[in-house]
Amino acid sequence: MKLHGYFRSSASWRLRIAFALKGVKIDEQEFYPLRDGAQRAPDFLKINPQGLVPAIETDDGHALTQSLAIIEWLEETRPEPAFLPKDPIDRAKVRAMAMVVACEIHPVQNLKVLNAVKALGHSDDEATAWARHVNFEGLEAFEALLQNTKGPFCFGDAPGLADICLIPQLGNARRFGADLSGFKRILEVDAACKAIPAFANAVPDKQPDAV
Amino acid sequence: MKLHGYFRSSASWRLRIAFALKGVKIDEQEFYPLRDGAQRAPDFLKINPQGLVPAIETDDGHALTQSLAIIEWLEETRPEPAFLPKDPIDRAKVRAMAMVVACEIHPVQNLKVLNAVKALGHSDDEATAWARHVNFEGLEAFEALLQNTKGPFCFGDAPGLADICLIPQLGNARRFGADLSGFKRILEVDAACKAIPAFANAVPDKQPDAV
Numbered sequence: 001m002k003l004h005g006y007f008r009s010s011a012s013w014r015l016r017i018a019f020a021l022k023g024v025k026i027d028e029q030e031f032y033p034l035r036d037g038a039q040r041a042p043d044f045l046k047i048n049p050q051g052l053v054p055a056i057e058t059d060d061g062h063a064l065t066q067s068l069a070i071i072e073w074l075e076e077t078r079p080e081p082a083f084l085p086k087d088p089i090d091r092a093k094v095r096a097m098a099m100v101v102a103c104e105i106h107p108v109q110n111l112k113v114l115n116a117v118k119a120l121g122h123s124d125d126e127a128t129a130w131a132r133h134v135n136f137e138g139l140e141a142f143e144a145l146l147q148n149t150k151g152p153f154c155f156g157d158a159p160g161l162a163d164i165c166l167i168p169q170l171g172n173a174r175r176f177g178a179d180l181s182g183f184k185r186i187l188e189v190d191a192a193c194k195a196i197p198a199f200a201n202a203v204p205d206k207q208p209d210a211v
Numbered sequence: 212m213k214l215h216g217y218f219r220s221s222a223s224w225r226l227r228i229a230f231a232l233k234g235v236k237i238d239e240q241e242f243y244p245l246r247d248g249a250q251r252a253p254d255f256l257k258i259n260p261q262g263l264v265p266a267i268e269t270d271d272g273h274a275l276t277q278s279l280a281i282i283e284w285l286e287e288t289r290p291e292p293a294f295l296p297k298d299p300i301d302r303a304k305v306r307a308m309a310m311v312v313a314c315e316i317h318p319v320q321n322l323k324v325l326n327a328v329k330a331l332g333h334s335d336d337e338a339t340a341w342a343r344h345v346n347f348e349g350l351e352a353f354e355a356l357l358q359n360t361k362g363p364f365c366f367g368d369a370p371g372l373a374d375i376c377l378i379p380q381l382g383n384a385r386r387f388g389a390d391l392s393g394f395k396r397i398l399e400v401d402a403a404c405k406a407i408p409a410f411a412n413a414v415p416d417k418q419p420d421a422v
Contacts, residue, residue: 050311050356051352052315064300064303064304064307068306068310068314069307070307072302073302073303076302077299088284088287089284091283091287093275095277096275096277096281099279099313100277102310103279103313103317104261104263104318107318108319113319120331120333120341122331126331144260144261145260145261
């Protein structure tokens, strides 16, 4: 199993958590410093024509892309420990939380979008303010969803798909200076996840390519 | 089954297609003119604290949000006709295509983001150029993924999750003036879907709230 990723990419971070929780060893990693455009190198475009990390190469030679698609594949092929509850309605609620991060927050504050904001003539500070607002507003919605579930994790007493998406996003939110102090349930989830090695070892600073 | 949506919302459009393909009748609809901020009305925030359409209220009173989470729920509770292939690797590939739309293209060109671009002092034309570029670049990546699959649909000879996401995005892409003429496989998929009533009847112009 080979992971193509980057220490600071929060979608790569999701995969580091997910593989560790499932106990699936990543045998090899390749790192793509995004600011240098390494993810657009011809060899990597053969693996992911989108030129985005993360991607996975499986032991039997399949290239998989899009972190949530990879995590669903992991869940289907290695059911334990489960990332989704059993009841279909509960599964939809957990997936919806994951997608608040993956379809609402993350895409609008990544490096590509911030570069697009700057290309319109705005400063680094304005791009950071954009990212901070996107994170704050999105996490405010996430916190509202968490009012309907029990803790200490996003959905009950074990981590799952929603936690796997939330924790890396909190890393971004803090990097951009979003004030998370009012998000009590989110902070409860954050504390519960920090105590689990699969989460603790996945943080950017602990990766081999961290600078 | 009640759909909270809007004729022009491409995520609502996905649900219109998905429910029709599964043969699940939507008994009631409520419409939220997004430019007027109707989706932020207090009554709707009880259903979706994010203030986003679409949302579904099920017959037994559950409120579900996030179109892809709703479609996965539909797939789990009404397996036929299948939106995903059986093989886990194939499923990951179809989900990845859907997520290129749902996690890469759609979030960066929706009304909220275009309003944020305008709030930075840019014109309608500049916001449209932003949306056109996001659609073109994202669909270029989608077209590259389609080189690895057989037609006439995104994955073989029946429509599925990837088609359900692609077709509404093409509606947006055309509205913003993206040039799709070079995307041969995408146009093949588009033609194949147009011939199916579930797709043909889901287009914005045919909805009761179309203006």
